Amino acid sequence: MEKLLILDSNSLMNRAFYALPPLTNSEGIHTNAVLGFTTMLFKIKEEIEPDYIVATFDRKAPTFRHKEYEDYKAGRKKMPEELREQFPLVKELLSLMDVSIFEIDGFEADDLIGTLSVYAESHGIEVYIVTGDRDALQLATDNVKVIITKKGITEKEIYDKNRMIEDFGVTPTEFIDVKGLMGDASDNIPGVPGIGEKTAYKLIQTYGSVESVLQNIENISGKKIKENLNKYSEQALFSKKLATIMTEVPVEIDLDAIKSKDKYDVEALKKLFFKLQFKSLIDKLPKGEEKEEIPFDSYVFIEDIKGLKSLKDYIKKSKKKEPLYMSFDIINPELYSSMEIETIYLCVDDKDWVIKLKGLLQKDKEEVINILGEVIEDHSIEKVCYDAKNAYTSFRKIGLNLEGIIFDIKIAAYIIDSSKGNYDLNILINEYLSKYPKGEDQAIKAYENRLMKELYKVLKEKIEESHMEDLLYKMELPLTKALSHMEGEGFRINRIMLDQLGNKFNLEIDKIQKEIYELAEEEFNINSPKQLGKILFEKLDLPVIKKTKTGYSTNAEVLEALTDKHPIIEKITYYRQLAKIYSTYVEGLKAVIDSDDKIHSSFNQTVTTTGRLSSTEPNLQNIPIKYEMGREIRKVFVPENEDSVILSADYSQIELRVLAHISEDENLISAFKHHSDIHTKTASEVFNTPIEEVTPLLRGRAKAVNFGIVYGISDFSLAKDLKIPKKEAKEYMDAYFERYPKVKKYMEDIVVMAKEKGYVTTLLNRRRYIKEASASNKIVKALGERLAMNAPIQGTAADIIKLAMVNVQEELHEKKMKSTLILQVHDELILNVYKDELEEVKALVKKEMEEVLDLSVPLEVDINIGETWYEAK
Helix, strand or coil: CCEEEEEEHHHHHHHHHHHCCCCECCCCCECHHHHHHHHHHHHHHHHHCCCEEEEECCCCCCCHHHHHCCCCCCCCCCCCHHHHCCHHHHHHHHHHCCCEEECCCCCCHHHHHHHHHHHHHHCCCEEEEEECCHHHHHHCCCCEEEEEECCCCCCEEEECHHHHHHHHCCCHHHHHHHHHHHCECCCCECCCCCCCHHHHHHHHHHHCCHHHHHHCHHHCCCHHHHHHHHHCHHHHHHHHHHHCCCCCCCCCCCCCCCECCCCCCHHHHHHHHHHHCCHHHHCCCCCCCCCCCCCCCCEEEECCHHHHHHHHHHHHHCCCCCCEEEEEEEECCCCHHHCEEEEEEEEECCEEEEECHHHHHHHHHHHHHHHHHHHHCCCCCCEEECCHHHHHHHHHHCCCCCCCEEEEHHHHHHHHCCCCCCCCHHHHHHHHHCCCCCCCCHHHHHHHHHHHHHHHHHHHHHHHHCCCHHHHHHHHHHHHHHHHHHHHHCEEECHHHHHHHHHHHHHHHHHHHHHHHHHHCCCCCCCCHHHHHHHHHHHCCCCCCCEECCEECCCHHHHHHCCCCCHHHHHHHHHHHHHHHHHHHHHHHHHHCCCCCEECCEEECCCCCCCCCEEECCCCCCCCCCCHHHHHHHHHEECCCCCEEEEEEEECCHHHHHHHHHHCCHHHHHHHHCCCCHHHHHHHHHCCCCHHHCCHHHHHHHHHHHHHHHCCCCHHHHHHHHCCCHHHHHHHHHHHHHHCHHHHHHHHHHHHHHHHHCEEECCCCCEEECHHHHCCCHHHHHHHHHHHHHHHHHHHHHHHHHHHHHHHHHHHHHCCCCCEEEEEECCEEEEEEEHHHHHHHHHHHHHHHHCCCCCCCCCCEEEEEECCHHHHC
């Protein structure tokens, strides 16, 4: 028997929209409903293997039901704009998948579904209706199956006539009568007042129809029910009529036209999927119909000295009308000790080469380096590459200094849109060029490298359109070299001190563990949420804050809510922090110390949406410093040798200074210009207290307000942070904005900009796309507004520290100093400084950091020196 699949598209789109979190592509187009719908369609097609597919849609025009009953569907919530804008996309997608679309003025999708199912069944076709709306259950028969999507878009129940009778005790047609009696709030069908679902089912199970119920009113028990059936008998019959799906819509049905031929327009679908950023769905498209032709034989393979020499000679003699395009296969790119280039891909003057560098180095390292160096180290040979930082590092490890980089594809794509998360070369080619080379073999990699020529033009143009040339060429591109240098330098670790610190941690962990056992009056596994939950909520009878499927929640949020309920809570929190620091930064550091007694952290330039750097192997950005034991981790970080010291240069309150400049608030600018303690001054002004009478408590509260404002904090969150009533927190914020009115105006204006443009910018024109600011969901919208307020401030602070790194490193290099930059953490630069250069380096670092950007307030840098990072900090 052939099969027809009917999609109740409005219902399924609605279900997907609310089942999936808000999603947008890089252009700000909302996509969650389309993603959910498409995922469901692929899955259901795979399961059912239909011969025919139809997608039905509702139209805006009133239906015959609206004409008969003015209040039909009245009061139904208006469709969110974020969902409405996705319907044209899903229709485009369906047409590219060769799925017929049915919609007609005056009739609902349900009526089209009913008409199609009756027609198909009469022609010996088995029907599957996919919907989230139970109204369609009335259409079920032996050969018409109704698939109701339940949780989200993946769980479903399939009903035919027998399943209806088993589950509900009524036939599908009797289901209409149930609706006639009980009504339907979602469609505003009135039914009979006082008759709910249970009573309606019972009456129809007994009498079979609304008409029969009305004929047997005297036999029905319940005085009020009898009265209402008598009073509302016409309404019951009318409600049944409204609930009945029409099966004779005047629509032409051509079975051959709706035949599922699977004639996907694969190329157009790929383009749409990449536009919508549905990368996971690409693999679900039919294989073998791809038009992309990979030029497998278009490159020269080099694995001997002779070939390398001829390549070098060709490059040196080439007219250099355009740059040399380079990409690499790098082994272990995130681990300095084992990072190495395995293969180099080159494109010069439309000719391609694949150099098996690792194999060549094993044959004759010195000669390979000499030959390759004539190209790699030549400034005059301009190079466009992918992932310059790792290339710099890998080449430096074999003794070559890469020069002449004029553009980095990966970095450019990141600053164009920092929200993507994945900047793999093949993904950028898919997205920007609509080309889809697949695979890992060298021919495809060589082809991808060739396509960098087109990518370069596209990305360069986008950088210029967005006026981000300075951001790329003066900051991010030079920074790749500075970061590579830092990775190569590394930070020396005192292994003996690290072992001693490990012993100290173990003693402290044992001590706090015993204190927890004493308070609990028994020993248990503190790391087991189940055992801990029993102690806290059963034995100690603390209030249950949150439950999970497996029992009591004991996460950090729960412990914070219980802080003042029992002394054991603070001990558990401390124990967890110690255990985490020990595993991550005591045992963790031991695992990544290299043979030179240094750790060579990998710095990531394309990870955060804010523009800040991150580091891995190990992550040195997040060493917990709330407790002294956490701060002590820094004691194991020591200078290069006895002739050096550690220098820490830390921007003072950089984000507040940026806020003062961006908001142009005279009072805030004045405070910084007069070198006031900003938190004391804020406390004095907000709490109307003379400066000399500001207590540490008031200063602490003003500090929370200052930094809270930078992050778009609400009065509710401020109240929670300060553990004060919301009303009091609101008074603090109102007083702050009264004193600094232009800060308030900036916050309001930047939110408007985020909503209008879909993005905000830093002072150096770095963009951050914030689609959440225009969301209809209040929680998502509030998050977007907070991001909009903070992104220009945090992003500018990130830009300043990056630019400072570039300038400091270039000055040190220019002056041929031994001292060097070895780490960046948040607003702090760490240098290994030779004692005989100390005074000069201190002056150089202070000057470069404080003069990096011309703001309306001074940038101030605190410089400290020490025999360890701990002492310097």
